[in-house]
Amino acid sequence: MSTLRTIHDVPVLICDPEGEAICGERDVLDLVGNAAYQGAQWVVIPAGRLDETFFRLRTRVAGEIIQKFVNYRVGVVVLGDISRHLASSSALRDFVRECNRGRQTWFLADAEELHERLKG
Template sequence: MADLVTERSGVPVLVCGDEGAPIASTRDALDVIGAAFSRADVVAVPVGRLDERFFALRTGLAGEIMQKFVNYRVRLVVVGDISGHVAASTALRDLVFESNRGSQVWFVADLGELDTRLG
């Protein structure tokens, strides 16, 4: 599936396809934000599109990417199973917990959970 803007629970969402370019830098994040800009309020990125360094918080990549989305006022949703990453990192578990309490960055298991959160 290619990246596609669709309405989910009344909100325009750029749903990124599994086979798209990896998001491994802030430049990659800006490319995705650019694709969403003025067309979608939310970007849903499958876990497989994120570089593994995103989940190793010591690299700073997650913080840099998340900050770009916040700066451009585009919500980021990471979609998929990250249980292995969370089990290996207390810091990541805490980040996911705190992010999911807010409205700017969410981690969800699937698009159905995203729909529920948006509704």
């Protein structure tokens, strides 16, 4: 389940924190399709909805998922605390830092940070 909201004039599809784990291409294609259908420019995925393999970069799950959003020109936000994953992987810390510098994929701690990012 997901909800379309407008934040600072930006349509954002927010995934429900409860639900099946998002763990692959099929799950992402459903999200991207739903976002496109509803006119969303961004999709917000609660960190807890992502399968554990997403946070282990060697599995390539994160790259595959993010690439789908890039291909369809829909921004993606991973929202929530991922500190335990960051603590155990310098590669993931570097990946998150690079993503947060861009305009396509963000890893944000909370809704307040999301509102700030979408402001400008």
